[in-house]
Amino acid sequence: MIKVLVAGFRGSMGQKAIKMIEKNDEFQLVGVYDPKAEDLSPKSHNLPDDVHVYNNFDQINGKDIDVWVDFTVPKAAYPNTKFALENGIHPVIGTSGLSDDQLSELQKIAEDQDVSGIIAPNFGISAVLLMKFAKEAAQYFTDAEIIEMHHQDKKDAPSGTAINTAKLISAGRKEQPKPVKTEETLKGARGAEYDGVPIHAVRLPGYVAHEQVLFGGDGEALTIRQDSFDRDSFMNGLKVAIQKVDDVNGLVVGLENIL
Ligand SMILES: NC(=O)C1=CN([C@@H]2O[C@H](COP(=O)(O)OP(=O)(O)OC[C@H]3O[C@@H](n4cnc5c(N)ncnc54)[C@H](OP(=O)(O)O)[C@@H]3O)[C@@H](O)[C@H]2O)C=CC1
Numbered sequence: 371m372i373k374v375l376v377a378g379f380r381g382s383m384g385q386k387a388i389k390m391i392e393k394n395d396e397f398q399l400v401g402v403y404d405p406k407a408e409d410l411s412p413k414s415h416n417l418p419d420d421v422h423v424y425n426n427f428d429q430i431n432g433k434d435i436d437v438w439v440d441f442t443v444p445k446a447a448y449p450n451t452k453f454a455l456e457n458g459i460h461p462v463i464g465t466s467g468l469s470d471d472q473l474s475e476l477q478k479i480a481e482d483q484d485v486s487g488i489i490a491p492n493f494g495i496s497a498v499l500l501m502k503f504a505k506e507a508a509q510y511f512t513d514a515e516i517i518e519m520h521h522q523d524k525k526d527a528p529s530g531t532a533i534n535t536a537k538l539i540s541a542g543r544k545e546q547p548k549p550v551k552t553e554e555t556l557k558g559a560r561g562a563e564y565d566g567v568p569i570h571a572v573r574l575p576g577y578v579a580h581e582q583v584l585f586g587g588d589g590e591a592l593t594i595r596q597d598s599f600d601r602d603s604f605m606n607g608l609k610v611a612i613q614k615v616d617d618v619n620g621l622v623v624g625l626e627n628i629l
C-alpha cells in the first residue's frame with residue numbers, strides 16, 4: 371500500500387486527486403496539507419476519519435507518508451518539494467512555476483537525501499506527446515510560437531507546460547531563430563518569450579487546458595495541438611507517477627521518464 375499526502379487538497383486538482391487515490395486499492399490517502407486550512411477535523415473537509423489534516427510542516431512526520439502529491443500554487447512548489455525531500459517523502463509535483471534555479475537546488479537535495487521524485491509539467495498523455503513531437507519538429511522548423519489556453523481561474527501565466535514545451539523546442543532545434551523585427555504598437559502584442567519562442571497565454575471561460583505549437587517554414591507550416599477537456603485527463607498520468615516514483619533515479623522532470 372502506497373501512503374499518499376495531497377497538498378492543495380481544497381483546490382480543483384487536489385479534489386480530483388483525492389477521488390482517484392480513494393478509488394485505487396494500492397493507494398491509501400493518509401494526509402492532506404494546506405496552510406490556510408483552519409479546521410483540522412477530517413469530517414469538516416468530507417474526508418474519512420483516519421486522514422490527517424495538516425496546516426503546518428511541524429505536524430507532519432515523513433515516516434508516515436510515502437508520496438507527496440502537490441497541486442498548489444507556484445510560490446509553494448519549492449518549499450513543499452524541499453520539505454518532502456528532506457523528510458524522505460517522494461514528491462510527485464504537478465504544481466507549475468518552479469524556476470530553473472529552484473529545480474537545480476531541488477535536484478541537489480534529492481541527490482543528497484537519496485530520495486527520488488517526479489515533477490510533471492503536465493500529467494496528460496496528449497500534452498506529453500505534444501511536447502515530444504514539438505521537440506522533434508524543432509529539428510526541422512527553427513521558428514515556432516506557442517499558444518496556451520486555460521480556464522480563467524488559472525493563477526499563473528504562461529503555463530508550466532508552455533514553458534517546458536519552449537525548453538524542449540530550444541533543445542531540439544539545430545540553429546537559433548532570426549529575431550523578428552515587428553514593432554509592437556500595442557505593448558505585449560507579440561507575447562512573452564522563452565529563448566526565442568514567443569508564448570501567448572489565453573484565459574477564457576469554458577476552457578480547461580489546451581496548447582497549440584505553430585511551426586513556420588519556407589512556404590509551409592505545421593501545427594500541433596492538444597486539449598484537456600476535463601481534469602480527468604491528468605489522473606492516469608498521476609496514478610502512474612505515484613506507482614513508479616520510487617523507481618526513478620533522482621528528481622526527474624516530465625512524465626515521459628516513467629511511461
Ligand atoms: N501537472 C499537471 O498535469 C497539472 C498541473 N496543474 C497545476 O496544479 C496547480 C494547482 O492547480 P488547481 O488545482 O487548478 O489550482 P487551485 O487554485 O484550484 O488549487 C490550489 C490550492 O492550493 C492551495 N494552496 C495555496 N498555497 C498552498 C500551500 N503553501 N500548500 C498547500 N496548499 C496551498 C490553495 O488554497 P487557497 O485557495 O486557500 O490559497 C488551493 O486550494 C497549478 O500550479 C496548476 O498549474 C493543474 C492541472 C494539471
Ligand SMILES: O=C(O)C1=N[C@H](C(=O)O)C[C@H](O)C1
Pocket residue numbers: 466491492493520524525528529530531532578579580
Ligand atoms: O492550471 C492548470 O489548469 C494547468 N496547469 C498546468 C500548467 O501550468 O501547464 C498543466 C495544465 O496545463 C493545466
